[in-house]
Amino acid sequence: xxxxxLENVSRWYGNVVAVNDISMTLQPGVTGLLGPxxxxxxxxxxxxxxxxxxxxxxxxxDNSPTWRNPGIYRTLxxxxxxxxxxxxxxxxxxxxxxxxxxxLPDPAAATRRALEMVEMTSAQxxxxxxxxxxxxxxxxxxxxxxxxxxVLLLDEPFNGMDPRQRVHMMxxxxxxGDEGHTILFSSHILEExxxxxxxVQVIVAGRLAASGDYRRIRRLMxxxxxxxxxxxxxxxxxxxxxxxxxxxxxxEVEADGLTVRASDYGSFTRVLPRIALDQxxxxxxxxxxxxxxxxxxxxxxxx
Amino acid sequence: xxxxxxxxxxxxxxxxxxxxxxxxPLLLIGLAVICKAYDVSPDQWGQPVVVGLGLAVVLPxxxxxxxxxxxxxxxxxxxxxxxxxxxxxxxxxxxAKLLVAAGVSAVTAAVPLFVVGALANSxxxxxxxxxxxxxxAIAYSALxxxxxxxxxxxxxxxxxYILVWxxxxxxxxxxxxxxxxxxxxxxxxxxxxPTGMLDGKVSVPVAxxxxxxxxxxxxxxxxxxLGSFSVAGETS
Numbered sequence: 001x002x003x004x005x006l007e008n009v010s011r012w013y014g015n016v017v018a019v020n021d022i023s024m025t026l027q028p029g030v031t032g033l034l035g036p037x038x039x040x041x042x043x044x045x046x047x048x049x050x051x052x053x054x055x056x057x058x059x060x061x062d063n064s065p066t067w068r069n070p071g072i073y074r075t076l077x078x079x080x081x082x083x084x085x086x087x088x089x090x091x092x093x094x095x096x097x098x099x100x101x102x103x104l105p106d107p108a109a110a111t112r113r114a115l116e117m118v119e120m121t122s123a124q125x126x127x128x129x130x131x132x133x134x135x136x137x138x139x140x141x142x143x144x145x146x147x148x149x150x151v152l153l154l155d156e157p158f159n160g161m162d163p164r165q166r167v168h169m170m171x172x173x174x175x176x177g178d179e180g181h182t183i184l185f186s187s188h189i190l191e192e193x194x195x196x197x198x199x200v201q202v203i204v205a206g207r208l209a210a211s212g213d214y215r216r217i218r219r220l221m222x223x224x225x226x227x228x229x230x231x232x233x234x235x236x237x238x239x240x241x242x243x244x245x246x247x248x249x250x251x252e253v254e255a256d257g258l259t260v261r262a263s264d265y266g267s268f269t270r271v272l273p274r275i276a277l278d279q280x281x282x283x284x285x286x287x288x289x290x291x292x293x294x295x296x297x298x299x300x301x302x303x
Numbered sequence: 304x305x306x307x308x309x310x311x312x313x314x315x316x317x318x319x320x321x322x323x324x325x326x327x328p329l330l331l332i333g334l335a336v337i338c339k340a341y342d343v344s345p346d347q348w349g350q351p352v353v354v355g356l357g358l359a360v361v362l363p364x365x366x367x368x369x370x371x372x373x374x375x376x377x378x379x380x381x382x383x384x385x386x387x388x389x390x391x392x393x394x395x396x397x398x399a400k401l402l403v404a405a406g407v408s409a410v411t412a413a414v415p416l417f418v419v420g421a422l423a424n425s426x427x428x429x430x431x432x433x434x435x436x437x438x439x440a441i442a443y444s445a446l447x448x449x450x451x452x453x454x455x456x457x458x459x460x461x462x463x464y465i466l467v468w469x470x471x472x473x474x475x476x477x478x479x480x481x482x483x484x485x486x487x488x489x490x491x492x493x494x495x496x497p498t499g500m501l502d503g504k505v506s507v508p509v510a511x512x513x514x515x516x517x518x519x520x521x522x523x524x525x526x527x528x529l530g531s532f533s534v535a536g537e538t539s
Contacts, residue, residue, distance in 0.1 A: 049388070051534040068530050073390045080534070084381035086310060088317035094385075100306040101389035143385065 001028050002062050002075050002150035002182050004048055009057035011043055018043045020206040021057070026151075026184055030177035032193035033186040034297065035203035041186040042081060044203065045155050048184070049078045061151055074102070077144035081155035083136055087129030091120055091139045094128055095146055102147040114142040117172060133160030141169070145176075152176065154185040158192050170196050194293040202300055209300045218288075218296045219265050225249050226265045231257035231285035232276065241275050257285065307386055307399035311373050315407065320376075323368055324407075327361045328415035335419040349423040349500045353432065357416050358488055359470060362439050366408040367461040370447025373404045375457040384534065393529040401444055401522060409440035428496040435492030442484045442514045445521030452528040480504045487514045 004026040011019040019040045035041050046052040047059045050066035050073075059066050066072050086094055095114055099107035115121050118138040123131070128139055137160060144152065154173075158166050173196060177183050184201075187193050193200060200217075202210040210217045219226075232238045235258050239251045242260060247268040250261040262268035269286075276283050315321060331352065338348040377383040386396060413436040420429030446464070450457040472479040473486065480486045483505075490503030490510035503510070 046534055051384075051387075051532070053531070053533070070387075070390050070392065073388050076388070078384070078388050080381070080384050082381040082384070084384070086314060086382050086385070088313060089310070097306050097310055098385065098389070101386065101391055103390070144388070 001180055003027060004151055004182060004184070005058075005060050005063075006044070006048070007058045007060075009044075009047060009054045009059055011040075011047060011052065011055050017206055019047070019054075019203075022203070022206075022208045023057075024201055024208060024211055026182050026201075028177070028180045028182045029199060030173055030183045030185070030197040031199040031201060032197045033184055033203065034190070034193055034200050034293075035186075035188065035209075036301070037188055039203045040206040041188075041203055042155055045078075045153050045184070045186055049076065049080075049153055073149075074147065075150045077147070077149035077152045079137075079140050079144050079152070079154040079157055081159070083133070083140065083160075085128045085136060085140060088127065090125050090127050091115065091131070091135075091142070092124040094139060095124075095143050098143040099146045104147055110146050110148075114146040117145060118142045119168065134162055134165045137161060138165065138169075141172075149181070151182045152184075154183070156187060157185050158187065158189065166192075190292075190294045190297055200293070202297065204301060210296075214293050214296045215291050218291050218299075221296075221299055222264070224299055225261040225263050226268070226288060227290040228260045228262060228268070229257055229285065229287045229289045230260050230272075230283070233282035233284070234279075237279060238276065238281050241279050241281075242272070245271055245275070247271060259289070305395065305399045307391070307396050308403050310386070311400050311403045312407075314377070314382075315369065315372055315403065320368070320372055324365055324411050327364060328411060331357055331361050331415040332418050335422045339422050345423040345500075349498075353416070353419055353423060353500060354489065354502075357412075357419060357432070358435070358439075358485055358492075360465075361415065362408075362412040362436055362488065363443055363465040363469070363485065365412050366404070366440055366443035367447055367458065367465065369408045369411070370404045370444045371451050371457045371461060373400045374448050375451035378451060379455070381534075383532070387529075387532060394526045397448065397522060397526045397529055401441075401448055401525075404444040404448060405437075405441045408444055409437045412436045412440060424498050424500065425496070428492075428498050428500075431492040431494075431496035434495055435488040438491055438514050439484055439488035442487065442517040442521075445518045445525070446484070449521040449525040449528070452525055452532070477504070481509065481513065484514070484517060486510070 006022055006024045009019060009022050033041050047054050048066060050069060053067045061072050061075060064072055092111060096107055096111045099110045104110045115124050118141050120138050120142060123135060128136060157169060161169060173183055198213045200214045201208065235253060239253055239258055242248050243251055247262050247264040248260060249263045252259040334352050413433045416432040416436050417429040420432040447457060447461050450460050454460050468479060469483045469485045473483045486505045487510035489501050490505050490507055493501035493503045494507050
């Protein structure tokens with residue numbers, strides 16, 4: 001089990017501040033690094049991977065600094081965004097070379113295992129230069145997994161993958177996360193993050209805008225009314241009863257149910273069943289409809 | 304052989320770039336063979352072919368193509384990341400690359416120089432040129448490896464060094480010769496086999512000491528630079 005830690009990390013290029021006083025701790029499991037393009041995701045990943053010195057603050061993996069410390073690559077794997085590979089090598093040769101450079105006791109076995117994990121065994125003897133983008137990506141993932149690192153950093157790993165490969169990669173990352181690896185992947189595609197991980201680190205304009213489970217983050221945004229979709233045996237009667245409640249700030253009656261805006265998540269979800277019971281109304285559906293990562297993300301961007 | 308050296312060598316020989324190494328040595332041997340065949344006196348062609356083409360052009364240009372090819376192109380393409388994300392001492396990476404660069408440059412330049420030297424004068428002169436070329440290849444390779452880490456345009460900088468510093472300034476401004484690898488090579492080869500064809504402008508101790516300084520200094524500085532190798536994001 002390895003922990004990646006950023007403490008008050010800033011990084012600037014001349015007058016431009018790319019990353020501004022970020023502190024975060026990555027625990028074992030899968031975490032999504034989220035932010036609009038240019039927010040500083042890649043800069044953060046590069047500092048974690050030891051490819052950039054923080055201008056201020058410290059970046060450590062299990063208390064060892066990542067900068068100017070090649071030893072960390074025993075516990076760290078990186079899948080960079082730039083997809084440059086030694087195209088003149090076959091997939092097998094490339095992964096084997098990585099296994100040898102990691103000084104593994106049985107590089108050939110590790111190579112076969114890594115290639116199996118990303119389902120590349122059938123194409124392993126072809127030159128990487130002839131691969132499609134997705135195959136190249138999987139080969140690079142195999143290369144960074146060959147030494148079974150405790151920490152795996154992936155910069156936009158799903159770029160160029162077809163839907164099937166995407167699902168497979170998500171399963172793989174899930175599996176690794178469940179096994180206790182610390183996985184961080186960056187993405188600007190919300191569905192990917194939503195499907196892969198509840199834990200997010202959101203970076204906006206170089207600052208850490210939010211950190212944690214995105215559903216909890218949403219609930220902590222108390223200044224925004226929570227939107228619920230409600231269906232019941234008698235929507236209009238329920239609406240009349242609800243509007244008298246303090247925690248309810250607005251109701252829309254629609255053909256397929258009610259859209260209720262509640263100012264307080266906790267008291268609304270407690271009061272609704274009681275009202276329904278009192279009125280003898282059957283609740284058929286209660287769904288928080290703005291708890292998707294997308295709405296959380298857009299609220300964070302607006303803030 | 305280390306894996307880094309293996310990948311480096313594969314990268315060097317697996318591309319068309321390697322063909323660029325052929326014309327210059329062939330030209331060198333061709334000129335010498337033609338002069339010999341037409342019985343031109345070595346006094347007339349020896350110096351221009353050995354020094355003017357061999358030591359002033361073939362050796363440094365080949366070292367430049369190879370030296371920037373082993374590291375500069377990997378930095379340029381971004382494949383260096385796969386080597387850097389390994390728990391390898393940066394020293395070992397630079398030494399492996401230097402070994403391949405110096406080895407390939409030395410062989411590619413020394414073989415034709417030996418042939419030309421033997422045709423122009425004697426086998427002993429040919430061997431002297433081989434020793435000079437090996438020393439020169441090591442010093443040049445260390446320099447061009449370092450340039451690959453200092454600049455995004457290592458080939459341009461290297462050409463400027465060869466053409467402007469060694470070629471132009473070296474001819475007219477005597478002080479620049481102390482920092483000219485070409486001059487060290489000439490002096491070293493001339494010391495081993497004095498022929499009158501080579502005209503060393505620096506003393507033997509200066510040539511030896513400065514060659515070592517170039518090779519060692521360049522290597523140490525390159526190791527240090529590689530240790531702080533930064534990757535900038537696509538957007539930044």
